[in-house]
Amino acid sequence: MKLIHTSDWHLGHTLYNYDRTEEQQAFLQQLAEIVEREQPDALLVSGDIYHYSSPSASVQKMYTEAMLEIHRRCPSMTIVVTAGNHDSSSKLEITQSLWESFGLHVVGSIQREEETIQWSRHIIEVTGKDGRPVGYVLPVPHVYPQNFPSPDPEMKREERMPYFFQTLLDETKRINTAGLPVVLMAHLAVTGSDTTGHTDLIGGMDYFPLNQLGTGYDYLALGHIHCPQTLKGSDGRARYCGTPYPVSFDETYPHSVSLVTVEPGKQPEIQDIRIENPWPxxxxxxxxxxxxxxxxxxxxxxxxxxxxxxxxxxxxxxxxxxxxxxxxxxxxxxxxxxxxxxxxxxxxxxxxxxxxxxxxxxxxxSPLEIARRYYQETTGESMDDELSLLLQEAMNQIHSSANE
Structure with a gap:
């Protein structure tokens, strides 16, 4: 299965009050050209489509026109879009049914029906140009740890996310009788990842060990961290594609999308395709x-x-x-x-x-980093982990409420 992995578009982002529409349109045009040239089986967008949870009408129009043009360049391609922490999951899903007629699947939240997880909505079969299945994509949007569903009210908070990911992979294995490639999508921060240039800073993120995302995938298409990298200890299977253009001055590394070829049981072949920015x-x-x-x-x-x-x-x-x-x-x-x-x-x-x-x-x-600085300067001591965790949980609840 051949796919293009991209994430963290942050459409609508401004830099010190300067409008960045020209840069964002330049990226989307380059992406359309890459799709036309490579003719992949799937395009994966792993979260943070927009920079703000309530994007302007002009920004939403830019996104809509770009996705239609990308679909036109490769009509047989499956497109999968997930919500990131900057996106409003409910707003992103408003046009979900309409987009499916163009082969575009939008997953903004954990799909439920009467409190039962609809696993089938998180298992997307990808077909090739001949109409035959070539693999499966498993889209998981950004979810705060405490909001992952649990089959048991007594299940501990830290057990919910591993349960969800592994059960999803097990469900896929059950139906994947042909042994086709399996690609998992997630928008979160993995422990040990390189956060160089990230404006959210360490204090503004939850971090998760890679093993909490389960086993049974051939490639893990990650979003959230802006620095492109293949994670150590993943056998080349877990990757952040990074932002397609710099969101801050400290993102001094090259920006790109990832062209990935996935075969079951083999290490993925990954090629970076550079995105040129007219405003460095x-x-x-x-x-x-x-x-x-x-x-x-x-x-x-x-x-x-x-x-x-x-x-x-x-x-x-x-x-x-x-x-x-x-x-x-x-x-x-x-x-x-x-x-x-x-x-x-x-x-x-x-x-x-x-x-x-x-x-x-x-x-x-980030708010937590500012609080840590204030605590250090007023007490002369570093903030302890327990207080840091309490502050982080409070901020996560605020972000979660704002994006509902």
Missing amino acids: CLTLPPEPLPFEEALQQLKDFPDDKRAYIRLNVLAENYLSPDCQERASEATRGKACRYCYIKLNRLQKESNEEQPHLSIQELKQQ
Whole structure:
């Protein structure tokens, strides 16, 4: 079975109030071209279609037109879309029945009927161009740990997710009498994954050992973590394809979609297909310099070069109040988009408080990370695991309620 694995589109995302429609449309156009060239059996989108749970009408239209165009480029291809933590599961499923007429399956939540899990809704048969089955895709959307269904009210919270994944894989094995490839989809953070550049930060995520996702799949198409990677210890079977374009300045790695060939019992063949971004994110200068030197590099930046710019400044104390205005003025008439100053403080020999963050950098922190910083600065001690867990559970409940 040949498939394209992508995730974390974050359509509607803005970067420091700059509209990113052009970049998002450029990605969707490239994806359509890749689909037309490769003619895969399936396209898998593992969550976070949108950046906001209530995307604008124009963003939803962009998504709809792109999916129709992608389907037109390869009508025989099965498309499977799952909801991520940024998506509203209920809103994503509104047009579920309509999309199925185009071979597109949308799974926003665990499918139930009278409290009974509808396993068949999570087992999608993929057919080739000749109409014969070539494999199965098992879509699992983002679900907070406490919300996984349980067959027994007494089942512990930490047992619910492993039960769900393994039962789903067992149900698939029961009907997969031909021994076809099985691809599992999930949107979550696996313990030990590389979170480089992730704006949610470690404090904003639940992490799960890979073995909690069960056994019996030939490939695990993951979403949620933005850095593309094949997970260690997975025998090459579990992968994050990463974001197709940078969602933050710290996502400095190449962005791509994954072309995957899966055969039962064999290690998948994985090829990265690079996505070109018309508006790269640049940190200028690459190494921090005093403000006046950094500002001069910004002034010397080519007038016609398109890029998002953050100014990389080294300072011992606070910057003067007019620094933002001067940096913004330096880009007047240029094609680039100035965003903010990344302030790097000179490290003193004594172990003093954590480096101060600018307002822009503070906005990129997760609520838990901010709480940890405040706790450290006010008590002089690190927040213990029990308190961190309580805060995280409270935030998960808020996110879960907001996305229902």
